[in-house]
Structure formats: C-alpha cells, structure tokens
Amino acid sequence: MDFSLTEEQKLLKEMVREFAEKxxxxxxxxxxxxxxxxxxxxxxxxxxxxxxxxxxxEYSGTKSDYLSFILVLEELSRVSASVxxxxxxxxxxxxxxxxxxxxxxxxxxxxxxxxxxxxxxAFSLSEPGAGSDASxxxxxxxxxxxxxxxxxxxxxxxxxxEAEAFILFAVTSAEKEKKKISAFLVDKKMPGIxxxxxxxxxxxHSSPTAxxxxxxxxxxxxxxxxxxxxxxxxxxxxxxxSRIGIAAQAVGLAQQAxxxxxxxxxxxxxxxxxIANFEAIQFMLADAATLIEASRLLTYQAALLVDYNLPYxxxxxxxxxxxxxxxxxxxYLALQIHGGYGYCREYPIxxxxxxxxxxxxxxxxxxxxxxxxxxxxxxEAEGQIC
Ligand code: CAA
Numbered sequence: 288m289d290f291s292l293t294e295e296q297k298l299l300k301e302m303v304r305e306f307a308e309k310x311x312x313x314x315x316x317x318x319x320x321x322x323x324x325x326x327x328x329x330x331x332x333x334x335x336x337x338x339x340x341x342x343x344x345e346y347s348g349t350k351s352d353y354l355s356f357i358l359v360l361e362e363l364s365r366v367s368a369s370v371x372x373x374x375x376x377x378x379x380x381x382x383x384x385x386x387x388x389x390x391x392x393x394x395x396x397x398x399x400x401x402x403x404x405x406x407x408x409a410f411s412l413s414e415p416g417a418g419s420d421a422s423x424x425x426x427x428x429x430x431x432x433x434x435x436x437x438x439x440x441x442x443x444x445x446x447x448x449e450a451e452a453f454i455l456f457a458v459t460s461a462e463k464e465k466k467k468i469s470a471f472l473v474d475k476k477m478p479g480i481x482x483x484x485x486x487x488x489x490x491x492h493s494s495p496t497a498x499x500x501x502x503x504x505x506x507x508x509x510x511x512x513x514x515x516x517x518x519x520x521x522x523x524x525x526x527x528x529s530r531i532g533i534a535a536q537a538v539g540l541a542q543q544a545x546x547x548x549x550x551x552x553x554x555x556x557x558x559x560x561x562i563a564n565f566e567a568i569q570f571m572l573a574d575a576a577t578l579i580e581a582s583r584l585l586t587y588q589a590a591l592l593v594d595y596n597l598p599y600x601x602x603x604x605x606x607x608x609x610x611x612x613x614x615x616x617x618x619y620l621a622l623q624i625h626g627g628y629g630y631c632r633e634y635p636i637x638x639x640x641x642x643x644x645x646x647x648x649x650x651x652x653x654x655x656x657x658x659x660x661x662x663x664x665x666x667e668a669e670g671q672i673c
Pocket of ligand 1: 520
C-alpha cells in the first residue's frame, strides 16, 4: 500500500495547518475555558470547502478522497480536538448519511447547505440506556399519514445544541414484532424538540454534548434515510468510516502532545542541564513518536481502503483502537515530562490529557472496537470476507 501523499494532499495539509495555526491556535484555550462554540470557524471552513469533502459536487461538495479528509481532521485536531470533532461528525456521519442514503429532495435542501457550512449536522444514535448496545434503543417512531411521530430521549449528541439538523435513529416496528430501527433526518425547527441538558464534561468544552427530548415530533415520511428497518446497519456502516476520523483526531492530538513535550524538554533545566539530555526523557519521546507513527499508518491505511473501495470495517476499528489508546499514552508521557507544571491549567498539555481520555470511549469504546475486530477475524477465517 502506497502511503506517500500526492502534491495536492501535501498542499491541503499545509493549508489546513496554516489555517489552524492562524485562526484557531491563538484562541483555543480561551474558547475551552469559556465553553465557546466557535461557529465563525465553521463558516470559514465551509467557505474553504472543508465541510463538504464527503459530499458530491452537485450538492456543493468536493467529494475528496477519504485520505485527504483524514489529513484535514488530523491537522485540525493538532490544534483543537473540539473543532476536529465537530467537523468529523458533520462530515462523516451527518453528510455521509444524506449523501449515501437520503432522498433527492432532502439532499437538495440539507446536503447542499451542510456542504457549504450554512448548517451543521449531528448524529443522534445513543440514548441513556443504549450506548455500546446500540440496538437497545427506546426512542420510537410510528407512522401517521405522511409523517412519522417521534418520541424518546437521545443522549451524548455531539454538537446537539448547535446543529440545525440531526440524523436520528428510532424503533419503527410494533411492540410484538422483531425490533427494527430506522433512520430519519430531523430538522431542529420541527415541533416537540427540547434540549434537556448539556453534559458537564472533563474536556471538549468547545464541543457541546446534548441530551435531547423528542415529544410527538412530526417528521415527514420523505425524511426517512435509507429503507425502513435498516437503520442499525446504516448507523454501523457510517460509524466504520467515522471511526477512521476519530483515529485521525487522536493522531493529531497525540502529535501536538509530543511537540509540546519536546519543546518543554528543550527549555527546562534540571541538575544543571536541559532535561532533553537525559535518557529517561529521550526514551519517553522515542516511545511516543513510535506509537504516533504506527497510529498514523493504521489510520492512513484504513482511509486508503475506503478510497480503493475495499472492505475497511476491521482496519477502521484497529486504527480507532490503536490511535485512541496511543493518544492516552502519549499525553500521559508528555505531561510526565512537564512535571508539576503539566498538572496546571497554564500549560496546554493539561487540556490534551483530558481530551485524549474520551477518544477511547466515543464512537465505540476500545472494547467495542475489539469486538468488531474479532468478529471480522472470525468471519475471515470462515471465508466470508474476500
Ligand atoms: N456495516 C454494515 N452493516 C453492519 C455492520 C457494518 N460494519 N455491522 C453490523 N451490520 C449490520 C449487521 O449485518 C446486522 O444486519 P441485519 O439486521 O441485516 O442482520 C445489523 O447491522 C446489526 O448488526 P449486529 O447484529 O452485529 O449488531 P449488534 O447488536 O451485535 O452490535 C456492536 C454490534 C459492534 C456492539 C455495535 O452495536 C456497536 O458498534 N456498538 C457501538 C455503537 C457506537 O459506536 N456508538 C457511538 C455512537 S456516536 C457517538 O459516540 C457520539 C458522537 O456524536 C461522537
């Protein structure tokens, strides 16, 4: 597999790095401190075409290769994991759901606006009692004339309070039938929607996470995404792709932590010399850099499989598992290098340490990734996957 980047990909990476250094880096700590959602940044990213990378050109998208999209997430995350998360959910879950499964009228209305960055989208699968066990949804949608009426509570909705629309998953089968889940596009302006609370999280304060109630919310039947009853398979298919995005986010975050560790080690003196001269510090840097490079290669490999139109479920989970565990290890090491200062808010490594923690949890915990990988291995052994 060829991991070398094309000239276009290198230029894109440079452009996003410059944008992130200039437009995001000077403000990121203030935004996190003030729990500010930087809407203005998403407008700018939209104008640069970076919110429509997974949409087709007829809907104002650029339909870029997946590796290019992954490079953008990595570079954004190197400066702000919160910004990268919003872009990731919007592009690889909301836009991709519409692009691949939405009806034409819905695409014209929502996909075009989302690709331009005029609206932001969210993904509403999890519930208070259905996280890892995604099929245990309690939210219900029953058909009444030309509408589905939705009732239930959704939780852990990234960008939930800010997004203009959601891809929402609900049970559409009657009580006694086998549980069938369907996907819908729900516009925030539809009646019966109430933000119940914003989670008080350990980090990611510039990325609001909402719990949302839907009470007799009428959604036009034409807003059905994909076939009725195929919602869970659609959700899991979309998550395969978006997990590569979370892997890229973890790589960018870990990269930033390593750079901070190196900078501090070259500045800080102890026992009459720079601490970078000590092997104990050098070994930490070497371990961190090696883990990051391995994560990056797994992530790029999974993205290239998408681009080559080959199966990528297992590789996406491997990349997500390894890169998110790496982000935790690397931020731990980089904080250790900072000593007591690393434990204080005035050094950004303290924020990165908190941010890394959730990457092994959202979009499927590390344990869920292992289940996905193992199931694929066993299927391969049975010759079900070629
Ligand atoms: N692609 C396409 N279809 C798939 C698929 C895939 N990768 N994986 C499974 N399917 C299909 C199956 O074939 C099956 O279809 P049929 O109904 O036709 O048989 C259906 O989907 C259900 O699959 P399973 O029977 O394997 O499902 P399961 O109940 O055993 O669950 C699981 C498997 C791996 C545990 C899965 O539930 C899972 O991944 N859970 C974690 C969910 C998750 O990642 N949630 C995060 C939500 S988003 C978030 O974090 C918030 C945010 O905004 C960032």
